[in-house]
Amino acid sequence: MSKVRVLAGTRKGAFILTADGKRENWDVSGPFFAGWEVYHMKGSPVNPDRIYVSQTSGWFGQIVQRSDDGGKTWHAPGGGQQKSPQGWPMGESNRFVYDSVAAPLTTHQWYDGTQHPWEFKRVWHLEPSLTDADAVYAGVEDAAIFHSKDGAHSWQELPGLRGHGTGPNWQPGAGGMCLHTIVLDPDDPQRIYIAISAAGAFRSDDGGASWKPINKGLRSQFLPDQDAEVGHCVHHIAMSPRRPGVLFMQKHWDVMRSDDAGDNWREVSGNLPTDFGFAIDVHAHEPETIYVAPIKSDSEHYPLDGKLQVWRSRTGGNEWEAMTNGLPQENCYVNVLRDAMCVDQLDDCGIYFGTTGGQVYCSPDAGDTWKPIVRDLPAVLSVEVQTLP
Amino acid sequence: MTERLLRIELPHHLRTLAQVGGEVRLAVEDPVTLTRVLDALEARYPVLRGAIRDHDTLKRRPFLRFFVCAEDWSHVSPETLLPEAIAEGREPLMIVGAIAGG
Numbered sequence: 429m430s431k432v433r434v435l436a437g438t439r440k441g442a443f444i445l446t447a448d449g450k451r452e453n454w455d456v457s458g459p460f461f462a463g464w465e466v467y468h469m470k471g472s473p474v475n476p477d478r479i480y481v482s483q484t485s486g487w488f489g490q491i492v493q494r495s496d497d498g499g500k501t502w503h504a505p506g507g508g509q510q511k512s513p514q515g516w517p518m519g520e521s522n523r524f525v526y527d528s529v530a531a532p533l534t535t536h537q538w539y540d541g542t543q544h545p546w547e548f549k550r551v552w553h554l555e556p557s558l559t560d561a562d563a564v565y566a567g568v569e570d571a572a573i574f575h576s577k578d579g580a581h582s583w584q585e586l587p588g589l590r591g592h593g594t595g596p597n598w599q600p601g602a603g604g605m606c607l608h609t610i611v612l613d614p615d616d617p618q619r620i621y622i623a624i625s626a627a628g629a630f631r632s633d634d635g636g637a638s639w640k641p642i643n644k645g646l647r648s649q650f651l652p653d654q655d656a657e658v659g660h661c662v663h664h665i666a667m668s669p670r671r672p673g674v675l676f677m678q679k680h681w682d683v684m685r686s687d688d689a690g691d692n693w694r695e696v697s698g699n700l701p702t703d704f705g706f707a708i709d710v711h712a713h714e715p716e717t718i719y720v721a722p723i724k725s726d727s728e729h730y731p732l733d734g735k736l737q738v739w740r741s742r743t744g745g746n747e748w749e750a751m752t753n754g755l756p757q758e759n760c761y762v763n764v765l766r767d768a769m770c771v772d773q774l775d776d777c778g779i780y781f782g783t784t785g786g787q788v789y790c791s792p793d794a795g796d797t798w799k800p801i802v803r804d805l806p807a808v809l810s811v812e813v814q815t816l817p
Numbered sequence: 818m819t820e821r822l823l824r825i826e827l828p829h830h831l832r833t834l835a836q837v838g839g840e841v842r843l844a845v846e847d848p849v850t851l852t853r854v855l856d857a858l859e860a861r862y863p864v865l866r867g868a869i870r871d872h873d874t875l876k877r878r879p880f881l882r883f884f885v886c887a888e889d890w891s892h893v894s895p896e897t898l899l900p901e902a903i904a905e906g907r908e909p910l911m912i913v914g915a916i917a918g919g
Contacts (some may be wrong), residue, residue, distance in 0.1 A: 436906070463830060487914045488830055488868040489879040504864040522867045 432772050433498065433814045435479065437550060439807035440482060444499045448802075451778055451792040454801045457554035460502060461493070468553050468767055468810045475561040476814050480580055482551035482566070486753035490550050492521040492566070492580045492723040494622050502753065505581040521580045521798035524548045524568055531591030535600035535763055536570065544592070546570045549576040555610035559617065563638075571598060573636065576756040586636035589622070592643065594658045599624035601661050602679075609665050609765055621675065621690060626661035629677070631690050642690030646679060661705045668715035676718050676745070678766070683720055685745050689712045696745020701732050711794060712777040716744040719751075719771075719779055719795060721764035730761035740795045754798035755789065761788070767810035774815055782808025820846045824909040828881075831869070835862040840909055846868070849900060849904040851883060851895035869912060884911035 434445040441459030460466075461483040469481035477498040482640035483491045493502045505521045526533055526546055535543035541730045549569040557563035562579040572590045574583040589607075598605060606625055608634045613619035621642075622634045643670040661680035668674065677684040677693065681704050684693040702722045713716035718741050724732045731737060735753040762785035772778040779791040786805040791798045825841040832838070836843050845857045852875070859866045870877050875895075877883070882891045886908050902908040 462833075485830065487878065488827070488834070490867070491834065491864070491879060522864075523872050754852065 431816050432774070432778065432815055433471075433476075434788065434790075434801065435469040435471065435499070435810075435812045435814070436626055436782055436802075436805065436808055437469050437481070437767075437810040438786070438806040439465050440810050442466040442469055442483075443802070443805055445788060445801050449774055451774075451790055452799075456802055457499070459763055460493075460499070464491070465550075466809065467551060468812075470556055470812045472556040472561040472564075472816045473558050474556075476816055478556070478561045480554045480556060480564050481548050482554055484550040487654070490522050490524065490548075492551060492554070494521070494580050495542070495702050505579055518799075519638055521582075524566070524574055524583050525550070525585070525588035526572060526590070527585040528708065529587075531585070531587035534595055534596055537597060539600060543596060546572070549604065552606045552608045553610055555612060558612050565610050565612075565620075567610050569604045569624060570600075570605035571605050571627060573610065573620075573622055575606055575636065586632075588632070588636065588638045589630060592639050592641075594627070594631070595610050597656075597658050598627035599659065605716060607660070610809040611667050611675075613667075613740065614669045619672070621665060621667070623662040623665050623677075626680075627658045628660040629662050629665060629690055629757050642686070643693070644691065645686075645693030645695075646684065647682065648680065648693075664708050666709045666718070668710040668712075670713070671715040674744075675716060676708055676710060678720055680704065680726060683708065683745060696741070698746035698748055700739055700748050705764070706766040707764045707781060709771050709779070711768045711779075712771045712773045713775075714742070714777075717742050717794070718745065719769065720748075721769060722783060723763060729763040734759050734761060736760040736762065736783075738779070738791075738798075742782055745764075751791070751795040751798070753796060754791075760785075765809055767812075768808050770813045771812050772813045772815045778813070780811050782811040784808065820844050821847060821849055821904045822906050823849065823903060825858060826909045826911045827842050828912060828914040830914070831865060834864050834868065837862075842906070845904075847904075849899045850897060851890065851893075851910075853913070855895070855909060871901065880915040882913045882915060884913055900912070 430449040436443045441462040443458035447454045464483040467482045472478040479495040538544035551566045553567040555565040566574040573586045607625035611621040618635045623629045630639045631642045632639045648660045663678045666676045673689045675686045683697045685696045686693045705723045707721045735757045737749040741748045762783035768782040782788045784807040788801045789798045
């Protein structure tokens with residue numbers, strides 16, 4: 429029977445939640461990296477036992493670790509007591525250095541409108557390659573994309589993004605100027621989508637060498653120029669691997685859709701009670717079925733009226749229904765962060781999300797009913813799920 | 818050159834990261850300065866590179882402090898000779914995480 433392995437990153441460590449295909453009885457292990465903020469962990473689609481994790485700390489900075497046995501043991505690649513054949517310490521997995529040759533370190537816009545130099549802070553998102561277990565992308569703050577070809581031993585920036593030319597107009601969102609979303613096209617290995625708060629969405633059609641903003645159709649009240657090429661606060665982008673090129677976006681406000689790989693966007697918020705939010709995802713087998721977790725507003729990051737709800741559209745947007753069965757419908761004031769929703773690949777597609785209140789919920793029936801897997805973890809930053817044979 | 822055997826106390830999270838149980842004992846050649854101690858520490862435990870000081874500028878991370886014989890050496894030049902009590906291993910060099918946050 430198939431099973432699932434849920435990878436939950438929290439403010440104080442990582443947890444691994446496993447169950448068989450029924451998704452009723454769960455084993456919980458962790459905390460791993462106890463006391464560290466785990467922004468994201470994700471397994472390789474090529475080798476599911478290879479899992480990458482981003483752990484970060486205000487005291488000690490950024491560490492990337494890796495498991496090669498499905499999360500039982502972890503190590504920082506190149507971080508042990510070992511040396512290269514030349515006798516030098518091996519490369520370290522936590523060294524993220526902006527490419528100052530190909531993309532000179534200029535400045536970006538700061539909160540007060542002045543220019544501010546680029547400074548590495550942390551890795552927000554790790555996206556393993558679809559074809560090579562040793563290859564993985566990292567989205568970082570201050571916004572840039574890095575690539576490792578050696579299992580996270582060493583990292584190189586893909587400088588074409590930051591060197592694109594609009595960099596001086598990028599500005600941090602409330603959570604920092606982070607590259608938080610990386611989407612790989614399974615049909616076209618040269619095509620990569622990324623999103624930055626608050627610069628917007630970008631696409632590369634040449635494996636990350638060059639990038640173009642794809643923000644046409646986005647409207648952001650805080651921008652003086654509604655048709656600005658960059659500056660939009662994109663919160664997350666989701667794409668069904670079954671239908672690459674069709675993208676769904678949860679923007680600061682507005683749920684958006686593109687049918688042409690991001691060249692043009694249109695709003696599909698429809699009857700949502702509020703279209704502010706962070707998380708969005710697509711059903712594993714039904715590319716027109718999408719999920720969001722509406723949040724009251726940009727200044728009140730909790731569900732409307734204290735009722736935790738996932739809203740589902742079976743029509744690719746515009747027509748939405750509230751999924752509430754099993755979710756708290758009073759006095760609930762948690763948030764669902766951008767990387768904290770995911771779907772499994774089982775025939776009865778499972779939907780998962782984590783909250784800043786420490787709950788991880790599972791719906792084994794595509795959103796119809798929900799149960800908490802755990803209730804009392806630290807604030808959940810990210811949730812990913814692996815479907816295993 | 819004389820090789821000295823030093824003792825270093827790391828904060829809990831760095832001990833976990835380096836997979837060491839207690840104090841680190843480290844051989845460092847004279848002259849024993851903070852820079853040379855940290856160089857030797859990072860060479861032995863590469864995972865600590867970037868976790869105590871910046872990879873490239875080698876500046877101390879803001880929320881870490883260095884204590885030497887009960888004195889705060891965080892703002893002392895890292896090229897300054899450490900006291901004999903540290904160089905001889907009678908006292909540990911203490912790397913301490915600031916008390917901040919939750």
